[in-house]
Amino acid sequence: MVALGVWVIGPAGNVGACTIAGWAAVRAELLPPTGLVTAAPPLSELPLAPLDDVVFGGHEIGGRSVADAVRGLVAEGILPAAVVEAAPVRAALAATAAEVCRGVTGLVGWDAFERVRGDLARFRDRHGCAHVVVLNVASTEARPDGLEQVPATPDGLFEALRGGLRLPASAIYAAAALDLGLAYVNFTPSTGSDLPALHALALARGAVHAGSDGKTGQTLIKTALAPMFAIRRLQVNSWVSHNILGNDDGRALDDPGPRAAKQHSKGASLAAILGYAPESRVGIDYVPSYGDWKVAWDRICFEGFGGAQMTLELTWRGSDTSLAAPLCIDLIRLAALAQRQGERGVLAHLAVFFKNPIGSSEHRLELQWLALIGHLLPVIGADLAVEAAP
Numbered sequence: 291m292v293a294l295g296v297w298v299i300g301p302a303g304n305v306g307a308c309t310i311a312g313w314a315a316v317r318a319e320l321l322p323p324t325g326l327v328t329a330a331p332p333l334s335e336l337p338l339a340p341l342d343d344v345v346f347g348g349h350e351i352g353g354r355s356v357a358d359a360v361r362g363l364v365a366e367g368i369l370p371a372a373v374v375e376a377a378p379v380r381a382a383l384a385a386t387a388a389e390v391c392r393g394v395t396g397l398v399g400w401d402a403f404e405r406v407r408g409d410l411a412r413f414r415d416r417h418g419c420a421h422v423v424v425l426n427v428a429s430t431e432a433r434p435d436g437l438e439q440v441p442a443t444p445d446g447l448f449e450a451l452r453g454g455l456r457l458p459a460s461a462i463y464a465a466a467a468l469d470l471g472l473a474y475v476n477f478t479p480s481t482g483s484d485l486p487a488l489h490a491l492a493l494a495r496g497a498v499h500a501g502s503d504g505k506t507g508q509t510l511i512k513t514a515l516a517p518m519f520a521i522r523r524l525q526v527n528s529w530v531s532h533n534i535l536g537n538d539d540g541r542a543l544d545d546p547g548p549r550a551a552k553q554h555s556k557g558a559s560l561a562a563i564l565g566y567a568p569e570s571r572v573g574i575d576y577v578p579s580y581g582d583w584k585v586a587w588d589r590i591c592f593e594g595f596g597g598a599q600m601t602l603e604l605t606w607r608g609s610d611t612s613l614a615a616p617l618c619i620d621l622i623r624l625a626a627l628a629q630r631q632g633e634r635g636v637l638a639h640l641a642v643f644f645k646n647p648i649g650s651s652e653h654r655l656e657l658q659w660l661a662l663i664g665h666l667l668p669v670i671g672a673d674l675a676v677e678a679a680p
């Protein structure tokens with residue numbers, strides 16, 4: 291019997307592997323919990339599932355093992371070699387390898403749904419998991435046309451799937467997880483659980499879900515900075531963003547379908563925060579020699595009193611994976627907590643973690659953070675309310 295099962299869609303990707311190895315390293319105190327918001331007050335006061343009572347598994351379609359992916363992270367200078375070679379991390383990677391099943395990809399239907407649901411149920415039952423969180427960190431999919439015609443009720447959806455309807459793999463994984471009453475977190479811009487029938491399915495099965503697309507870099511900055519222009523009533527005339535990255539995510543985003551899904555997700559926040567839509571572009575270039583070390587560049591043209599024209603430019607260089615993995619650990623633990631607390635449906639209070647939050651129209655980083663604390667304060671205990679105040 292274990293307290294928590296974590297099922298990773300795409301465990302041999304950079305983010306999946308760094309989350310699994312990072313979890314083991316933090317648990318063994320080989321790495322400090324830098325970047326983990328659940329490791330510091332007030333969230334560390336929550337009754338979170340302990341880090342040491344967990345089992346990982348996942349669905350993967352690539353040929354690389356999780357251990358190979360972790361070696362790649364060492365070669366890129368993201369994780370220290372001594373940490374991933376330490377016995378607790380090696381043991382966690384070996385245990386995960388034994389739990390990885392062949393995934394599904396592309397547009398898939400009822401057979402895939404049944405197979406995925408079976409894999410998840412066997413994992414849960416084999417380990418007697420009290421709770422299971424399914425985390426999607428697979429490559430970004432293209433968003434297919436016609437999703438608005440998918441039946442809006444769970445029964446209608448299942449009937450259509452049995453009749454030959456095919457959905458993107460991310461939605462099939464989400465449907466299987468929610469149908470079993472498991473928690474589902476979509477860290478990618480792919481469809482995942484964001485279909486009316488899956489929202490209804492989560493409510494019907496008492497499952498929780500959250501998404502979409504982890505807010506780790508450029509959008510994190512954008513949603514911290516754009517409120518400044520709004521508060522001071524400075525008119526933003528244009529906001530041009532560009533990303534250069536060379537990892538496998540970058541390679542996947544070189545394909546126009548997935549790139550459009552990512553650009554849509556990255557573009558969601560600006561108009562919502564400013565209240566108007568300035569001229570805006572989000573470019574993504576794949577340059578393999580950059581590896582995981584992404585460069586994100588922003589140029590903002592804005593106007594002040596008397597029409598004075600001003601600009602702000604900033605460049606951010608960061609390891610995409612190092613920024614993403616702690617968020618994944620936080621999301622897993624917070625989704626498991628919500629499940630344990632008997633919540634159901636969309637976890638809108640987790641909006642601070644996402645570029646395109648499901649169930650929330652709030653994009654301003656600080657207000658999202660306060661909403662998260664506000665939601666969790668009753669769980670933490672009223673005495674900590676004072677500590678949470680800025």
Ligand SMILES: NC(=O)c1ccc[n+]([C@@H]2O[C@H](COP(=O)([O-])OP(=O)(O)OC[C@H]3O[C@@H](n4cnc5c(N)ncnc54)[C@H](O)[C@@H]3O)[C@@H](O)[C@H]2O)c1
Pocket residue numbers: 299300301302303304305306349350351352353393394395396426427428429430431459460477478479503504505506537538539542610611613614
């Ligand atoms: N790194 C970040 O900062 C960040 C931020 C937000 C979102 N994301 C998203 O997280 C996802 C993962 O990023 P990454 O850098 O780890 O990418 P990656 O390419 O290194 O890993 C993706 C993994 O998913 C596997 N995969 C692809 N399709 C699959 C499927 N249908 N079923 C099972 N496995 C599948 C691949 O084989 C690969 O192992 C991407 O969608 C990315 O856009 C990443």
